[in-house]
Structures are given as structure tokens and as C-alpha cells.
Amino acid sequence: MEDNLELLNAVILLLNYTVIPAITYGSQLALGAIFVTLIYGVLRFANFATGDMMSFGTMFAVLLTYYFQSAGVGLGFLPTALLTLPLAILAMILYMLFIDKFVFKYYRISKSAPVQLAMVSVGVMFVTQAIIRIIIGPFDRRFMDGEKFILKASEFKEMTGLSEGLTIKSTQAITLVVTIILVSTLFWFLNKTKTGTSMRAYSDNEDLALLSGIDPKKVVMITWIIAGFLATVGGVLYGLDKSYKPFVYFNNMLPIFAAAIVGGIGNPYGAFLGGYVIAFAEILVTYAYKKFFIYLLPEFLEPDSLVQLLSTDYKFAVSFSILVIVLLFRPSGIFEGKKI
Amino acid sequence: MRKYFNIIAAYSIMLFLIIMVGIFQSWSIALSILNYCLISAVMTMGANIQWGYAGLINFGIMGYTALGGLAVVLVSVTPVPEAWSAGGLNIIGSLILIISLVLIVRLILKKYKNHKYKNYFITFSIIFGVILIRFVAFPGIEAIEAVNPAKTGFLGGLGMPVLFSWIIGAIFAAGLAFIVGKIALGLRADYLAIATLLIAEIVVSIIKHEDWLARGVKNVIGLKRPVPYEIDLQTSPWFINLVEKLHQGKLNLLSSVSDKKDMLNQLVIDASSVYVKLCMTGLFLSVVIILLILTQKALYSPWGRKMRAIRDNEEAAGAMGKNVVKEHLLIFILGSAIVGLAGAMMVTNDGLFTPGSYRPMRYTFVIWVMVIVGGTGNNFGAILGGFVVWFLWVEAGPIALYLINFFTTHLDETNALKVHLIESAPYFRFLMIGVGLLVIMRYRPKGLIPEKINVKKI
Amino acid sequence: MSETEILHVENVSKYFGGLAAVNNCSLKIKKGSITGIIGPNGSGKTTLFNLIAGNLKSSKGSVVFNNENITNMPSYQLFSKGLLRTFQIAHEFSNLTVLENLMMVPSNQSGENLITALINPKLVEREEDQLKEKALQVIEFLNLKHLSNELAGNLSGGQKKLLELGRTMMVDAKLVLLDEVGAGVNRTLLKDLGTAILRLNKEKGYTFCMIEHDIDFISRMCDPVIVMSEGSVLFEGTSDEVKKNDKVIDSYLGRSNQKTMDIQ
Ligand SMILES: Nc1ncnc2c1ncn2[C@@H]1O[C@H](COP(=O)(O)OP(=O)(O)O)[C@@H](O)[C@H]1O
């Protein structure tokens, strides 16, 4: 009996500190990774402005949240940010289409090398970052309101009588629900609608798609619209869960890229799963298992160090190691890249 | 001569701008900018060798810069004997363990090339090795970091002359580039960019968080200098005399002796800072010139011919017996070494090592903008790019402030928009750099000074 | 492998997705011969060259050169073993001059080592002079003298082809694979080119294997001639036998409706 409880406690501990956060973080990465992979598949370049575009969309949500709050409009127990999403997405899409028209289009039409487009995206990254900092500044901002928890540790303990608590933050549930809705809609769109299949055809083989009468302008526009959804929603979910800080968004680009490559770049399903692969790896490797082992092992074996494989300061190293391993052994990614 | 008109004109404008800063702001600021321009030029040359000669995208400039800076600390700082006796053995032990781990993995890779369980062996030895290293290193690290943490808390350096560290910085960077190149050079260009970006982040986080190595984010200040200190100059009679002589006319206008003395004091203080910076300028300029001569010589030697051939057509170069992968690795190492050298120069110039300040925008992407703006594959262009972009980067804030004030003169001082804009003036530098990059890529894709294909008539 | 063979290709295949560009192809090339390869467009001739010369990795099969297994060996190693090639689409170094294109070829130049190039300019200069002399001979041989300081990118298609042939003359090759070296070269030049190839074959003992469409040229130069179709060898014989063979004529005429067959 005692032993069973200990085991249960250990499981709850892992759920609470690794599995649930990893699913949440993984969903946020997955949205970004699908964004990267779509741009790569259809427009054929690595977009180094990814993190900042996500930040850009989130910035609108933050500003609108502040505005709605001051106007007394809200969603009750849900965060106001959800209410602002449609407007933020719209603003993001307009910005992306604007950038495409005045920057990327020229290189697409003159069939520049992907490397050149990647370099152009660095220019877009600078500009986007500048606009964000000029409008909202570089500071750390919280814009989460409404109910904070769905399940509090104390409630859980009371309910179950366990000594280990389980917390479910509302941002975690929201992240999961919104991701499921968005991603399943996207996959339905790509597989079942005519526009979606023409996008996939275009990504597979541009020349063939053009021959069969697919309008490239439309494909490009749809891609940016989808990208606008993914970037904004991914960014807002991350911001609600943690906080909104432009520099952090820029840095998130790295695990997002890693997720896209691990999943096989150009493959949205792969990118989706890649997000979770990276998130779980990052969290499992940097989690300190001391307490976990204290629950599980007999007293004389209990560890006195943290039992942490890698300090959280080195989370980039996790993304990188996975990236290197995948690139060395399966260069096309775990899930075969280059098709959507 | 006409051929060089562009280059000469561009450099003259740049020099003129710096002189303007000297006249309107101060000579000390102008020289600071010039020094940083020169450092940037060295970094740009490094990146340009990789991109221009071999088409390799290295988005890890930040990592190599930081390693160069680390070298300055490890070479020039006086050793901390207490720290060495507290944990030196453990650190040396772990170093030996790391080396043997690498050797063992290599041995497995070589000896058991086709063994079924090869990967398991390797995984097992790495995990076991890492655990062992942690056990050996951990007590040592704790002990070292406990030694007077406010002042030291690290092993210190070797106490050698700081100029020597420039070479070591280049070697450090070359070593990292060798490892990175071995892993990542086979990748497609955009993957290489991402991989190098990640590696740079890892390098910087190691430097930031391993306090025993170089104090991490607690910074190392008061580094040695290869040039005199202001304080020493201010008390040297020869220097005071020199300043007095130079400003004879100005001083003679004053009648009271004490006024004269105050004035002279102030002049000596100003002049000492200018003098120190001038010495640095001399050093940096020599580095730039030496590198320029070497790279130009190399480019037009049979070695450069081989490299240019590889750049033109990798497949044909391979068919003509050139080992493209090996040459790319060499280029990658050379370019990175130059960036490492620049990193060491920069820390020497600042006199302090601040790991927290290494950010990819400033140390990777701005450098890339310099390369693209200057003109890829062209050393004169690369140097100019370093100058122009650095100048903009520094002066963008003041320029933006001026423009904001100009356009909002009709607004009230407390107007929210005006206040907000003035507060955000520093961020306009990102905007200018970004827009500059986009404009150049669109309308002058070969950069300010396009590469001249130099036909050597024989 | 017998003494007289220099190259032995055995059951080599290469798939691009579902398409078998080269399909279980086997052939042998005799030492000292000038072997011709003909076949309709898309029959896998160039792909076969790419597989032999290390520009593509084969999906299966093996290649033996001079009694050594060279399957999937990188091309720069094959160069040092004496296996050289030219490309169907000219692969000149466009930002190098004609002279530089030739001078870059020989390996083991001291000046190709960065350190030597920087610290021992005398030695490098001496070697460069010798190289230049050799390159100028080749240039003269190819009738490109007036162009020696021109950037290779500015040459005409035919001149680029000549230049590529010239590159193989800068070293002592054993086997040279020529991919449509005559395409785009005018008649008189083609004749010179033929003479050059024959001379290299006789005087320096080069073995040649050439993909060519001009059947007159082939008849004059090559023995034997190998006919490829759909990724494998259809027929092998003298040029007269080839011209008479029914299977060969069928494969050319049956496969493509347009009579692009170059059997004139
Ligand atoms: N890199 C490639 N990718 C896909 N298909 C290729 C590639 N190279 C050649 N092919 C295909 O292989 C077949 C053989 O081509 P090739 O060897 O060039 O023929 P040939 O030289 O006899 O004209 C053609 O159908 C061609 O389209």
C-alpha cells in the first residue's frame, strides 16, 4: 500500500513537472514549426524572421488586451487575449502580405537562390524587431487574465490524499485545445479542400503544378494567411503561458527550427510531431529527478544531488544535439521531409 | 586608377564622416567608432572569406567572437593560485577525461566500423563518461567558485601578454570551427546556418554559466592592455609637455596661472584618452592591413585559384581532383579564426569581458549585414561594409533622435507620442540596418563595392 | 578482370524516385581503345558517366577501374587515379580565365598549399611558369590562343567544350570520359578535336570513352561502339555493325516519334 502510494506520487510528480509542461510547450513549438515548414515547402526558404513574426502577432494581442481591459470588455474566466486573437491574426496577415509584396515577391519572381531569400528574411527580421521595439518596447509583459488554474495543487491533494500535487493551469488547457482545433482544421484544409491540395502539389513540384493550372499567386497568398494564423496563435499561447518578451521570441526560433528539421522540413505532420519531440527532450533532459527518485528508491539509495542530466541553462544544447543526431543519421528528418 | 575610383571615394567619405564626428561630437568618440569599425572590418573579413570564397553561411559568428574574448581572459589575467589549489586538479582531471572520451569514441568509430552494436557502445561510453566527468569536476568547480567570489571565483588566466591572446583567440575559434565543420559542413546551406546559430548559442551559454572558467555573467574587468594607461600618461612629464606644446597658443591666451593649470589638466586628461585610443587604432589598423595583404595575396595565388574554381563550380572542381569538402573545411576554419581574432581584439579594446552581452543580433546578424552591404567575396568591400554598418549602428540613435525632434517640433514636450518616440530612439538602429540591408540586396545585390573579377594578364 | 580491360561496370543501377535512369547496366572498356557510346536522349548515358566518375552514388552494382573497386568513390580521388571526365553541359570555371582554367588542373602544386603560397613565392612562381608553358601548349593545340586571357564564362559553347577537353590534357590521364564533347563545336574544329583525341590515344596512351551523337564522327573514331537504351546496354559492336543492327534502328525510331536520330 505504502509503496503504491509512493509510486503514484512519483508519477504525479513527473506529470506535473514534465509531461504537462512539455505538452504545452510542445504545442507552442509545433505551431511555429508548421509555420516554418510551410514557408519552406511552398516559398522555399528558411525564414529567419520566424520568431519575430510570432512576436509581431503577439504584440497586437497584448496591446488589444490592454485596450479591452481598459474598456472593461473581457471573457470572464477566459483570458481576454482569446477575444483579441481574430484582430491580431488579421493584423499579422496584413503585415505578412505587405512584406511579401514589397520584399519576398521580387526574389521569388527572379528565382533567386534559397540562400538569398534566407538572407532577405534576416532583413525582415531586423525591421520587424525594430517595429516591435518601437511600438511596445523590449520589456517583459504579462497579459494573462481570467482564471489562472483549472486544478490547483492543494485541491488535488485534498481530493486524492496524495502528498504530491497536480496543477493544471488554464493556459495549459487553452494551449492544448486551441492547438488541436487549429491543427486539425489545417490538416483537413491541406488534405480535403481543393486549395489545400493545390498547395501540396505546388510544394511537391512547382513546375508540374504550374502546368496543371494552379495559380501560384493564390498559393502564395494562402500560405501567408495560414502562416499568419499559426504565427499569431503560437505566439499568443506562448505569451499567455509564460510572458511576452520580444527577445525570448527571437530565441524561440531555434527550437522551432530544430522541430521543423527533425520532423522533416516541408512536412507539416512531421513539424507538428517535431515540436513535441523537442519539447519533451528539452524538459526531460533538464528536469531534476531528485524528488522522483526519493519517492521510488529505498531510503539508503536516495540521491543527494539534483539528478539533473543538464542544467536548464543549456537547453539549446538539447535542441542542437537532437538536430545533429537527426541530420547525421536521417538527413531528411524523422518523418521524411519536403512534401506537404 | 579609374578602377579604384569607387573604392577610394567610398573610403574617403567614410573617413570624412568619422572626422565630422570628431569635430562635432568629440575626438574620443570618433576614435572609439573608428576602432570598432576596424574590429568590425576584421570580423567581416572572416565571414566574407567563408561566404564569398566558399558560399558557406556561418551564423555562428557570435560564438567565435565570444571564444576570442574568452582567450583574452584565459591568457592575460593573472592566475588565482588559491583557486588552482582548491580545484585545479579536478579541472585538469576532467580535461584529461574529456580528451580520453573523445579518443575512445574515435577508436570505436574506427575499429568497430561495421559492428552491430557500435552506436550502443558509443552512447554508453558517452553517458558513462559524462557522469564520470561530472563527478570529478563538480567538487572542483564548487571549490573554485567559493574562492573570493566577489573578486575572483575562477581559475584566472596564465598571466601572459595580452597580444599573445589574440593568437590564442584565433586558435580557439579555429578549433571550434574544426569540430563544427566536421559535423555540419555536409549540410545544405540553410541547415548549416541553423546549426551554426545553435552552436554559437551553446558556446555562449557555456561561457555565461561556467563561472569557474571566466566568472560567467559576473564579468571580468580590468583586463591588461597592450597600450599605456591614461593614468600613467597623465602623470608622465613627457606627455604633459607634449600636450602643453601642442596647445601653446590656447594656453597662452589665459593670463592667470591657476586657470592655465586647470586648463592644462583638462587638456591632458582629454589627450590621454585620445592617445590611448590612437595606440589601439594603430594596432588594429596593422591587423587589418596585414590581413588584407595576406588575403589578397592568397586570393591570387594558386591556392586562391583553386578556391575560386571551387566557388565557380564544385562538381567540376571535384572532377579536376580538388577535394571540395576538405577545402571548405579549411576555409571555414580560416574564416572562424579571423573572427576569433577580432573577438579577442574587441575584448582587449574594451578592457572587460562581459559574456552576457553576446547576443546574436549584434554579433552575428549585424556582421552579416556588413558582409552583404560591403560586397561579397571582396575584401575591400568587406572592410567598407564593416565601417559603414558600424557607423550607422552607432550613429543611428543620435540621427533618429534628431529626426524625431525635427518632425515633432510642433508637439508639446509632454506629448505621449513624442515621449514614446524619444524613448524608443535606440531601436531605430534595427530599422535602419534592416531597411539598409533590404535596399542593398534589392538594388545593389553585389554590395557597395562589387567584386571585380581581376583578370591577371599574362 | 583481364589485363586488357581498364574499366568494368557490373550491374549498375540508379533510380530517381521510381525512374530507373540506369538499369542493371554492365559494360567493359578495353585499355587503349576509343569506345563510343550512343543512344537516344534520356537513355541514361550521362547518368552512367556520373555513376562511374563519382558524381552520383549508384543504387546498386559495382565499378572496377584498373583492377580497383571504385564504386561510389568521390570524384577527386578518381582524378588522382587517372580517371577524368568532361560534362555534357560545359562546366567551365566561368570567373577564371582560360589560362587559369587549365593551370588549376594539376594536383600537388606547391602553391595550392596556403602556407607555401604565402611564404615561398619564388618556388610557386617557378612552378607557375612551367604550368603556364604547358597550358599555353594546350591552348595552342586547341586553337584558343587569342582567348587565353578571356574569362571562360565569356566563351562560346563550343569553345567551352574544347576548354574542358584541354583540362584533361593538363595531366597524364588513363581513362577520359567525354560527354558529347563535339556538341556545338563547328566542323573544322570537330576535325581538329578528333585528331587531338586520336593523337592523345596513340602518343600518350589515353583510353577514351565518348558519348556522341554524330555517327560519322563515331565511325571515324570509335571501336567498339556501345548502344544504350532505357538505362542498359542494347548492343555492342563496330560502327558498321551498329548501323546495320535492327534492334538499334528500332530503338531509335520506335522510341521517339521525332526522327532526331543522328544516324545520317
Ligand atoms: N538528377 C536527376 N534527377 C531526376 N531524374 C534525372 C536526373 N538526372 C537524369 N534524370 C533522368 O534520367 C534519365 C536519363 O538521363 P540522362 O542520363 O541524362 O540521359 P542521356 O544522357 O542518355 O540523354 C532521364 O529520363 C532523365 O530525366
Ligand SMILES: [Mg+2]
Ligand atoms: Mg546526356
